[in-house]
Amino acid sequence: MWAYWLGAIPVTVEEILKACPRQRVTALSRGALSYRTAGQGPAVVFLHGLAGNSLSWARQFPALAARYRIVAWDAPGFGLSDAVEPDVEVFADVLRELLDHLGCGPAAVAGHSMGGVVAARLAAGHPDKVARLVLSCSHAGYGESADSPMQPRVEQRVRELASVGAAEYGLIRARGLFPAGFADKEAMGVAAGVAAEARPEGIRSSTRMLQLADNRSVLPRLEMPVLVITGERDPVVKPHLRDELRALTPQARHIEMPGAGHAPYLEYPAAYNAILDEFLSPG
Template identity: 45%
Template sequence: MSDVTTMEQQMPRSIVRLSNGRLSYLENGSGTPVLFLHGLNGNGSSWVDQLSALAPTMKMWAWDAPGYGESDVAGDSVTDLANVAIEFLMACDSGPVNIVGHSMGGLVAMKIAIMKPGLVKRLILSCTHPGHGLSDQEGANERYQRRLRELKELPREEYGRRRAKGMLPADASDLVFRRVADIAAESRPEGVVNAAWAIQTANLQPELSQIQAPTLVITCDRDSVAPLKKAQPLLDQIPDVRHLELRGLGHAPYIEDALRYNAAVSDFLIGV
C-alpha cells in the first residue's frame, strides 16, 4: 500500500453538488482557510503532505478539478474552471480565503483573483504561467496532442511514469517518483483534455494587473515544465508580488521537498 493511499484513507474524499454537478475534494485542518488547486496531471491527492502537516494552523480544501477524481466535467476554459472553484469556495467558506495554485491550478487561481478579488486574501502561484494564448483555430500544440494520445492509448501506469519523468529531476528518489507517477496514472481523459485546452487557449497577461491579493510566485530551478522564464510575466505585472525560488526541485515541489514547500506556504499565509 502506497503512502498516498494511506494518507487518503485518513482523509477520505467528500462530495459537494454544485450547479455543474458533483465536485470531489479532500479536507483537513482548522484555522486559516486555504484552497489548493492541483496541476494538469494531479488531483486532490497531490496535496496530502500539505493537508497533513499544515492542519494545526490551516483549514484546507484540495479539490479534484472538474473531470478529475470523482468530479464531473465543467467546460474547457480557465473561466469555466474558475467559476466552479468560486462556487465551491462559496459553499465552503463565506469570507476571503487563501489560494495555492500549482501549474494548471495556478491559472485557475489567477482567474479567481481577477474575477472575484474580494474572495482572495492571499495568493500563492506555484510553478505556473499565464497561459499559452493559442486561438481556437490554431489547435493544441504537439506536446499536448502527444500527451492526450498517450493518456488514451498507454496503460495507465506507463502514462503515469512518463508524466513523472517529465516533471521530476533525473535524480529524484524512487519514493517521490512513484508518488508522482501514481497520481498522474489516475488522470481521466475527459479532465485532462479540457484542462489542457484551457491552458492552451488562456492568456491572462492583460489581466494580471487586476490581481489585488498579495501574491507569492514560487519557481524551481530544475522545473522544465514551468521555469522562471514562463513565470516572469507574473513577476512583472502582478502589482503586489514577491518571488521565491526553490533550488534543486522540479515540477512537483510539494512532494519532492514537502518540508521546504510547507514552510514557504506557512510563512507567506500566516507568518506575516
Template identity: 40%
Template sequence: MAKEPERKRVDTPAGHISYREAGAGAGKPVLLALHGLGGNSATWRAQYAALSDSWHIIGWDAPGYGETMVIGPDQTAFATLALALMDHLGVGEFSVIGHSMGGIVAQAVAGEGGDRVKHMILSCTHSGSAKPASEPLSASYATRIAALEKEGSAAYAAQRSGMMVADGAPEAVRATVEEIARGVTAAGLRTCATMLHHADTRPVAPTIRCPVLLISGAGDKVVSHRQSEALAALYPAGRHVRLEGVGHAPYMEAPEAYNALLREFLST
C-alpha cells in the same frame, strides 16, 4: 508520508465537484488548493498533513478529475466552479494556491473572487498559452492525450512522473508522483489542456490586489525559467522564490521548505 483525506463530493448550482479537506474547524483561515494536469486533490498530501493545524485546506479535483464534472474549457468557467465550491461549503474569505495548471485557475479565481481572496500562491506555473479559440489543441497536448488513450493511465503516469521531478530525485518521491498521476483520465486531460491552450491571465493580473507569492523549481522540466520570469513580471509587487534541487513537484520533492514558505506567507 501520511495518506491524504478521503474524497468527498458535493452538488452545487454550477455542477458536481469532488474535493478533499483537512483541518476544518471554526475560525481557521481557508486555503483552496488547485492541482496541476498530472495531479488531483491527492496532490497536496504533504500539505494536508503539515499545515492543517493552522489552516482549513480544501483541495479540489479539477473538471474531469476525480468525481468533478467536465465543463467548458475556459478559465473563467473553471473559476466559477471553484467559487461555487467555496460558496457551497460556506466559505467567505480564503487564500488560494495553484500549481501548474492550477495556477492558471488560481489567477482566474483571484480575479473573479476579488476581496474574498486574501493571498495567492502560484507554484511552477505561467499565464496560459493564449491561443485563439480557432486554433486547434497544440501537438504537445494532443500527443499526451493520445498516449493516455492508447497506453492507459499506468503507462502514461510512469512516463510523466519522470518529467515532474528533478534529476536525482528520490525514487520514493517519483513513485508517489506516478501513483497520483494514475488518476488522470483522457476526458479530464483534454478539457484541462484545452483550457490551458486558450487561457490568458495577463488581462487578469492587474486586477489582483492580494499579496502574491510565486514559487518555481530550478530543475523544472515543464515550466521554463522564461515562463516563470514572464509570470513574475505580471506581479511586480509579488515575492518570487526559486527553490534549488527540485523540479515540477516541489510540494512533494521538498515539502519542508515548500510548507515553510507557505506558512510564512500565509501568516502575513
C-alpha cells in the same frame, strides 16, 4: 487515516495516499465536483496541476491541517469531478461555487501550474473571495486564439493512456515533473500514483483551457498579497514563462526554490510548507 494526523509516519506510497482525507463530492451548477478537506482555522484552498488531483497535496495535509482548514479540489475532469467547457472563466466560476458551498471565503488560494492560472483568474474576477494568492510553478496561460487547433500532444496523451495503461502512464507523467537525477522514490511514487488517475476528458478540457487562457492583463492588477514560487530546475514551465510571470507580478513576493523541479510540494515538502506557512501567517 487518523494515525497520520496523530504522528505515525507512513512508510509506503500507498499509506501516504490512503492517509489523505476522504474524497467528498458535491453537486454544483455545472455538475459534480470532488474535493478533500481537513483541519480547522483559516481556509487554504489547493489547486493541482495537469498531472495531479486532490491527492497531489498528500505532503501538505498533515503538515498544515493543524493550523488551517485545508481544501484540495479535483479540477473539472479530474477525480470524481465532471468535465466542463475548456474556458478559464468557467473553471474559476466552478471554484467560486465550491468556496461558497463550503463557506470558506475569503480564503488563501494556492494554485500549482494549471491551478495557478485558475487561481489568478478567480482572484481577478472575485477579489472578495481570495485573501491571499499563491502561484506555484505557474504561468499566465498560453493566450492562443479560440480558432487555434487543439495541440497535438493532447490526443497523443489520450492515446498513450489507452495504450500503455494507467500505471505506466502515471509513471511517464511523473518522470516529466522532476529534474534529471531526482532520486526520491517516494515522491516519484506519489506523483505516479496520482497521475495514473487521469481521465481523457480531464486531459482534453484542461489542456485546451490552458491553451486559450490569458491572464496577462489581470496579473499586474491583483491587489491581495501574492506569493510566486518557482523551481530552479523546473522542466515543465520554461524559463520564458517563469520570467514573464515574475514580470507580470511586480507587486508579489518571489521565491525560487534551489534545485526544485515542477513538484516542489513533493520534492522538498518541509521547505515548501514552511514557505507557505510564513506567507499565510505573517507577523
